Amino acid sequence: MIARCQRLATFTEEPGRTTRTFLSPPMRDCHREIAEWIRPLGAEIKIDAVGNLRARYAGADPMAPRLLVGSHLDTVPDAGPFDGVLGVVLGLALLELLQGERLPFGIEVIGFSEEEGVRFGMPFIGSGALVGTIDEEMLEKQDRRGVSVRAAIEDFGLNPSDIPDARLTDDILGYIEFHIEQGPVLEELGLPLAAVETIAGQTRLEVIFVGRANHAGTTPMRLRRDAIAGAAEWITAVEREGNRVSGLVATIGAIHAKPGAANVIPGEAHLTLDLRHAVNEVRLTAVDTLIRSGEEIAAHRGLSLRHSILMNQPSVLMNSQFVGYVGEAIRRTGCKPHRMASGAGHDAMVLAEKIPTAMMFLRTPGGISHHPEETVNIEDVEKALEAGMNLLKLIASSPALKQQRVQRA
Amino acid sequence: MIARCQRLATFTEEPGRTTRTFLSPPMRDCHREIAEWIRPLGAEIKIDAVGNLRARYAGADPMAPRLLVGSHLDTVPDAGPFDGVLGVVLGLALLELLQGERLPFGIEVIGFSEEEGVRFGMPFIGSGALVGTIDEEMLEKQDRRGVSVRAAIEDFGLNPSDIPDARLTDDILGYIEFHIEQGPVLEELGLPLAAVETIAGQTRLEVIFVGRANHAGTTPMRLRRDAIAGAAEWITAVEREGNRVSGLVATIGAIHAKPGAANVIPGEAHLTLDLRHAVNEVRLTAVDTLIRSGEEIAAHRGLSLRHSILMNQPSVLMNSQFVGYVGEAIRRTGCKPHRMASGAGHDAMVLAEKIPTAMMFLRTPGGISHHPEETVNIEDVEKALEAGMNLLKLIASSPALKQQRVQRA
Numbered sequence: 001m002i003a004r005c006q007r008l009a010t011f012t013e014e015p016g017r018t019t020r021t022f023l024s025p026p027m028r029d030c031h032r033e034i035a036e037w038i039r040p041l042g043a044e045i046k047i048d049a050v051g052n053l054r055a056r057y058a059g060a061d062p063m064a065p066r067l068l069v070g071s072h073l074d075t076v077p078d079a080g081p082f083d084g085v086l087g088v089v090l091g092l093a094l095l096e097l098l099q100g101e102r103l104p105f106g107i108e109v110i111g112f113s114e115e116e117g118v119r120f121g122m123p124f125i126g127s128g129a130l131v132g133t134i135d136e137e138m139l140e141k142q143d144r145r146g147v148s149v150r151a152a153i154e155d156f157g158l159n160p161s162d163i164p165d166a167r168l169t170d171d172i173l174g175y176i177e178f179h180i181e182q183g184p185v186l187e188e189l190g191l192p193l194a195a196v197e198t199i200a201g202q203t204r205l206e207v208i209f210v211g212r213a214n215h216a217g218t219t220p221m222r223l224r225r226d227a228i229a230g231a232a233e234w235i236t237a238v239e240r241e242g243n244r245v246s247g248l249v250a251t252i253g254a255i256h257a258k259p260g261a262a263n264v265i266p267g268e269a270h271l272t273l274d275l276r277h278a279v280n281e282v283r284l285t286a287v288d289t290l291i292r293s294g295e296e297i298a299a300h301r302g303l304s305l306r307h308s309i310l311m312n313q314p315s316v317l318m319n320s321q322f323v324g325y326v327g328e329a330i331r332r333t334g335c336k337p338h339r340m341a342s343g344a345g346h347d348a349m350v351l352a353e354k355i356p357t358a359m360m361f362l363r364t365p366g367g368i369s370h371h372p373e374e375t376v377n378i379e380d381v382e383k384a385l386e387a388g389m390n391l392l393k394l395i396a397s398s399p400a401l402k403q404q405r406v407q408r409a
Numbered sequence: 410m411i412a413r414c415q416r417l418a419t420f421t422e423e424p425g426r427t428t429r430t431f432l433s434p435p436m437r438d439c440h441r442e443i444a445e446w447i448r449p450l451g452a453e454i455k456i457d458a459v460g461n462l463r464a465r466y467a468g469a470d471p472m473a474p475r476l477l478v479g480s481h482l483d484t485v486p487d488a489g490p491f492d493g494v495l496g497v498v499l500g501l502a503l504l505e506l507l508q509g510e511r512l513p514f515g516i517e518v519i520g521f522s523e524e525e526g527v528r529f530g531m532p533f534i535g536s537g538a539l540v541g542t543i544d545e546e547m548l549e550k551q552d553r554r555g556v557s558v559r560a561a562i563e564d565f566g567l568n569p570s571d572i573p574d575a576r577l578t579d580d581i582l583g584y585i586e587f588h589i590e591q592g593p594v595l596e597e598l599g600l601p602l603a604a605v606e607t608i609a610g611q612t613r614l615e616v617i618f619v620g621r622a623n624h625a626g627t628t629p630m631r632l633r634r635d636a637i638a639g640a641a642e643w644i645t646a647v648e649r650e651g652n653r654v655s656g657l658v659a660t661i662g663a664i665h666a667k668p669g670a671a672n673v674i675p676g677e678a679h680l681t682l683d684l685r686h687a688v689n690e691v692r693l694t695a696v697d698t699l700i701r702s703g704e705e706i707a708a709h710r711g712l713s714l715r716h717s718i719l720m721n722q723p724s725v726l727m728n729s730q731f732v733g734y735v736g737e738a739i740r741r742t743g744c745k746p747h748r749m750a751s752g753a754g755h756d757a758m759v760l761a762e763k764i765p766t767a768m769m770f771l772r773t774p775g776g777i778s779h780h781p782e783e784t785v786n787i788e789d790v791e792k793a794l795e796a797g798m799n800l801l802k803l804i805a806s807s808p809a810l811k812q813q814r815v816q817r818a
Contacts, residue, residue, distance in 0.1 A: 181627060182624050182627045183623075183624055183626075183627025183628050183629075184623075184627075184628060184629070184632045185627075185629060185632075188632065200626060202626065204671055204672075214592075214776060214777075215591050215592060215752065215753060215776070215778060215779065216658060216660035216662055216683045216685070216752075217592075217609060217611065217658060217683075217685050217751075217752030217753040217754075218590060218591045218592025218593075218594075218751070218752040218753050218776065218778075219592050219593060219658065219752070219776060220592075220593070220594065220658065221648070221651040221652050221657070221658060221659070222652070223593045223594075223597065223776070226648070226660075228644060228661050228662075228664060229644060229645070229648045229661070231641075232640075232641040232642075232644035232645050232648075232661075233641075233645055235637060235638060235641035236638070236641050236642055236645065239630070239635070239638045239641075242630040243630050243631070248630070249625060249626060249628065249629065249630060250630070251625035251635075251671075251672070251673075251674055252637050252638070252641075252666070252675075253625055253637075253666065253669065253670050253671040253672060253673050253674065253675060254665075254666055254669045254670065254671055255637060255664055255665065255666050255678075256663075256664065256665050257661070257662065257663055257664050260662065260663045261662050261663065262613055262660075262662040262663055262681035262683050262719075263613075263660070263662060263683055264660075264662050264779075265660055265662065266661070266662060269664075272671035274625045274626075274671050274672055276625070276626050310671075342626075342627070343624065343625075343626030343627040343628070344624060344626040344627050345626075367623060367624070367627065367628060367632070368623075369624060369627075370624065370673075
């Protein structure tokens with residue numbers, strides 16, 4: 001599995017580093033390579049109208065419902081080999097381990113074409129096609145070179161009018177996504193795996209402190225209205241709030257001063273604030289608290305504060321039954337079945353709106369991701385595969401499956 | 410005088426705003442206009458080899474020593490009409506008020522060609538030529554379009570090999586510069602004029618906090634090494650130090666985070682720190698204190714701190730006798746002769762290294778400068794002119810002048 005991830009990392013738009021965006025030429029090479037791996041497994045492969053790779057491994061009954069297993073095949077610029085890709089490769093490894101055995105349900109391994117949002121600045125085009133959120137407006141959105149989503153689909157040899165065919169059908173049992181944690185929590189706990197029970201909600205704001213630009217040499221301290229000094233006081237308040245509220249993460253990722261010259265007191269400070277928490281109410285309270293705190297700091301300093309909300313994504317609960325299966329599957333490998341929230345968004349967040357969904361996280365050494373040094377422990381991947389096989393068995397004997405088979409019968 | 414400043418503001422490289430850099434075509438128009446004003450005054454005008462306008466008004470004895478009076482004619486981008494220009498126009502007004510009367514010394518009104526450092530990124534090319542600091546390396550320095558200082562001089566119709574002729578000769582009494590304060594101090598004190606006794610020293614640093622970039626969603630607060638959070642704590646310490654130490658100004662003018670994405674914890678924070686004080690030791694102690702404070706903050710947070718000193722300019726004392734004359738000249742207008750340090754650099758700083766030099770500041774409404782809204786009060790300009798005439802009388806009867814005349818006899 002690790003060798004396969006590293007092999008796919010060589011399919012890139014940029015020599016010397018891994019960058020593979022939505023419907024780029026290396027994505028086609030990636031599909032071709034995966035098709036070679038699938039060929040001996042007895043699965044039927046196709047590329048849907050938004051470029052998702054979909055490999056169907058039928059159940060004992062060809063009409064049996066299907067479990068989706070997968071993740072995404074696109075990458076951020078200068079990516080590591082495992083983000084997304086490992087979840088697809090792990091799905092294939094499960095089929096391989098079955099050695100032709102047919103289960104009471106089919107398995108569809110999915111490699112989503114777009115999750116990162118790099119090419120068109122909007123994420124989840126791949127999983128969006130399954131839940132029916134790709135609309136005309138999205139199809140007209142253009143990349144930096146002026147190519148629309150629609151044109152990109154056509155250039156890849158696909159037909160935008162087939163997008164409805166990519167939608168989830170009513171014979172889908174649910175979706176399981178294996179993914180690296182991309183954070184340091186499991187490493188710190190000394191655990192290889194976790195069941196994800198929630199994907200944290202996220203609010204992203206732009207905040208601007210407005211003061212008065214002035215000469216850095218001729219303006220005494222007490223006559224200043226320094227926007228950066230106000231912003232700095234607020235950043236320390238943001239950090240305190242993050243530390244105070246359990247599970248909250250609060251990040252000032254970007255900041256700049258205007259006019260931004262060394263010898264001019266900044267008249268404006270522009271910042272982004274990213275706030276995430278598994279519980280919507282906690283997150284929204286933190287947003288309010290921090291805006292109020294920014295306004296108070298600004299008022300004390302003769303500054304004003306402007307803010308705008310760039311994103312407000314509620315948290316998404318995974319399916320409790322599926323989360324239970326994932327936890328039990330981990331427990332049967334002899335590991336502690338830790339449950340956690342995901343601070344990052346994933347395709348699972350999109351599919352959870354429609355079908356029972358859960359995720360399994362793999363420990364990420366150093367918490368390093370979105371970086372060429374991203375790695376995994378080979379033992380953790382083995383554990384994940386073992387847990388994956390446990391999971392298939394658990395689902396095979398689940399009341400949910402029996403109920404669905406009864407309904408279809 | 411105000412109308413003349415506004416007239417010169419129309420000679421610009423950028424329609425609709427005032428931008429007149431070193432040896433630009435509008436500088437030639439500016440020279441032509443000023444030459445028209447000088448013609449009736451009985452002064453001899455020439456443009457020296459770096460483009461300084463120099464108008465000599467002889468004394469009663471044609472061999473009498475000369476007093477230099479002036480400031481600069483270049484501007485920052487999108488400038489106001491008074492920065493620099495007012496000092497030149499005020500020098501001309503003094504000649505006009507003399508109505509042909511000859512003093513025991515000559516007056517040379519100077520309009521320096523370059524003080525702001527806009528075109529070549531180095532200031533004081535104009536006054537530098539008078540004190541002999543223009544060397545071959547500076548002549549080869551290029552502007553954004555690849556034009557060297559040497560080529561700019563030649564393109565303006567001047568000869569770089571004549572630069573040595575621009576140097577101060579030994580018959581110069583000293584230099585007086587009238588300039589707007591460019592800060593809010595006189596306005597706050599309710600005074601029109603001040604005598605500048607020192608130009609503050611200045612240290613400019615680049616400071617980099619280095620932590621670890623990481624995912625804003627997946628990295629819990631306590632496992633972060635957030636460079637911007639450390640920088641913010643330090644900025645509040647910089648501001649406290651500026652407030653604590655009398656006369657110190659401390660400015661964080663530029664800041665940015667790397668990688669600088671809303672959803673990534675910054676791995677690096679880059680800042681500039683500008684520190685100024687009239688007393689070198691106070692300034693240098695503040696530099697040390699703040700670097701140490703930055704290192705402590707970094708150490709507590711698992712960050713590291715790098716810094717480099719971009720500029721370290723000692724303070725420059727004005728000539729005490731000349732400062733006394735300026736103060737007395739102000740007192741005789743009925744105003745309080747406030748003495749102050751200049752937080753900004755001026756041509757006077759360059760000339761003070763070689764000849765007795767002092768400055769007179771004019772109140773700047775709102776402290777606004779380097780901005781099209783820069784203005785002056787007409788009454789303050791009248792007071793400055795009156796003080797200027799007082800100053801000429803004081804110097805005419807000064808022991809320094811008598812001594813110089815004796816020496817030359």
